[in-house]
Amino acid sequence: MKCSWREGNRIQLLENGDNYYPALWDAIAHAQQRVILETFIWYEDDVGRQLHQALLRAAQRGINIEVLLDGYGSPDLSESFVNELTAAGVIFRYYDPGPRLLGMRTNLFRRMHRKIVVIDNTVAFIGGINYSAEHVTSYGPEAKQDYAVRVEGPVVLDMLQFELENLPDSAPVKRWWRRRRHRPEENRKPGEAQALFVWRDNDDHRDDIERHYLKMLANARREVIIANAYFFPGYRLLHAMRSAARRGVTVKLIVQGEPDMPIVKVGAELLYNYLLKGGVQVYEYRRRPLHGKVALMDDHWATVGSSNLDPLSLSLNLEANLIIHDRAFNQALRDKLQALIDHDSVRVNESMAPKQSWWNLGKSVVVFHFLRHFPAMVGWLPAHTPRLAQVDPPVQPEIETQDRTDTSHSEVKP
Structure with missing residues (x-):
C-alpha cells in the first residue's frame, strides 16, 4: 500500500x-x-x-x-x-x-x-x-x-x-528480498486542507517518517518548530537541523524539562552542545511532562503522530503520523507551541549544557557513533513475526447452559 x-x-x-x-x-x-x-x-x-x-x-x-x-x-x-x-x-x-x-x-x-x-x-x-x-x-x-x-x-x-x-x-507475508525504500511522497500541487498518512514498519516503510522530517528540514526557509518528548534521533536528523539553522532558518526544539523518565533528559542533554553550536534554539518545557510528537515548518507544513525522534520510534516500533499542508492548522499548532515556549519553557544556553571535558568529549563521541550506526545495529537484535493474540469471548457458565436446556425441554409437549 x-x-x-x-x-x-x-x-x-x-x-x-x-x-x-x-x-x-x-x-x-x-x-x-x-x-x-x-x-x-x-x-x-x-x-x-x-x-x-x-x-x-x-x-x-x-x-x-x-x-x-x-x-x-x-x-x-x-x-x-x-x-x-x-x-x-x-x-x-x-x-x-x-x-x-x-x-x-x-x-x-x-x-x-x-x-x-x-x-x-x-x-x-x-x-x-x-x-x-x-x-x-x-x-x-x-x-x-x-x-x-x-x-x-x-x-x-x-x-x-x-x-x-x-x-x-x-496482512500479506513480507519477504526480506522484497523490501524497498519509499521516497517521501511529493506534494506536487500544494494547497490547503491537504493530508498524507505515513507510517513506519519493519518491512517496506522502515524510515518513511524520518525521511519526511529530513525533507522538511531541507525545504525550510524561515522557521521550524519541533516538539518531541523522547528526543535522541539519528545523526542524519541532527545534522539536518544544524544545516537548516546555519542557512538562516529559525530552528526551535522543545524537549522535556520535567521528564516522566529521568534518562530522557540525560540523553537529550548529551546533544545540547552539538545543537547549540549549530545555531539550533533548544527549550526545556518545565510545566509538566511533555509527551507530544509534533512539528511544523514555515506557514503550511505540519505533522502530528505517534513517532518520537528516538531509536525506538525511528528504528524499531510501529508508528504512524499525519503530514498536513494547511495554513490554518499550521497557525493553530504554532500558537500552541509558541505558548509553551513563552510561558512554560526555559531556553537552554551553553552554561546548561554538559561542561566541556575529556570525559564529556568521550561520551559525545560514543553517542554520535551510536546514533550514526544505530539503524544498522538494530538488525542484529532478535526479530520474529509478531504474535497477535485474540481474546476469546467468555464461555457461558455450564449452569446457565443447563438452565437453558432444561427450559427448552420443559416447553416440549408430550
Whole structure:
C-alpha cells in the first residue's frame, strides 16, 4: 500500500485528553458501521473506563469494533474488563504479548506504538495520546502535554485501507528480498486542507517518517518548530537541523524539562552542545511532562503522530503520523507551541549544557557513533513475526447452559 496527498480534508488539532477524549467519545457514539482502534496504552482508570463504556455501548447497538493493544504497553487490563467487551462482540487483540520474567516485562523491542482510531470511512483520529487519566490536565503536575488530530475527508479512506490491510487475516507475508525504500511522497500541487498518512514498519516503510522530517528540514526557509518528548534521533536528523539553522532558518526544539523518565533528559542533554553550536534554539518545557510528537515548518507544513525522534520510534516500533499542508492548522499548532515556549519553557544556553571535558568529549563521541550506526545495529537484535493474540469471548457458565436446556425441554409437549 502506498498513500498519496489527499485534498479536501477537515483537520482539527486536539490538545491533551481534555479536547481529545470528548471528541472521540462523540464520534464513537455516532458510528454507523465500524470502529477500529489501536493504541499503545489503555489503563483501567477513569479515562479507560470511559473508553470501555463508549465501545461497549457501540457494540451493543451492532457496530463492528476491533481493538488492537500493545502487549507491552497494556498488559494489566483485568479479565472482567476485557470479557465484558468481547461478550458484546468486540474483537480484542494484543500485539506481541510476552511472559514476564521475575515480574518484569521483557518484550521491550519492536512495539506497536501507533495511536489510531478509524470510524466508518468518515472520521479518524491520530496522534500521541493514549487512554489514561494522566493525559487530562486535572491529573495534576504529572499530567502529560500532548496532541492529536481529528480528521474528516479523503485521507480517512487511506487510514481505513491501512487498517484493513494490516488485520491478521489479510496482512500479506513480507519477504526480506522484497523490501524497498519509499521516497517521501511529493506534494506536487500544494494547497490547503491537504493530508498524507505515513507510517513506519519493519518491512517496506522502515524510515518513511524520518525521511519526511529530513525533507522538511531541507525545504525550510524561515522557521521550524519541533516538539518531541523522547528526543535522541539519528545523526542524519541532527545534522539536518544544524544545516537548516546555519542557512538562516529559525530552528526551535522543545524537549522535556520535567521528564516522566529521568534518562530522557540525560540523553537529550548529551546533544545540547552539538545543537547549540549549530545555531539550533533548544527549550526545556518545565510545566509538566511533555509527551507530544509534533512539528511544523514555515506557514503550511505540519505533522502530528505517534513517532518520537528516538531509536525506538525511528528504528524499531510501529508508528504512524499525519503530514498536513494547511495554513490554518499550521497557525493553530504554532500558537500552541509558541505558548509553551513563552510561558512554560526555559531556553537552554551553553552554561546548561554538559561542561566541556575529556570525559564529556568521550561520551559525545560514543553517542554520535551510536546514533550514526544505530539503524544498522538494530538488525542484529532478535526479530520474529509478531504474535497477535485474540481474546476469546467468555464461555457461558455450564449452569446457565443447563438452565437453558432444561427450559427448552420443559416447553416440549408430550
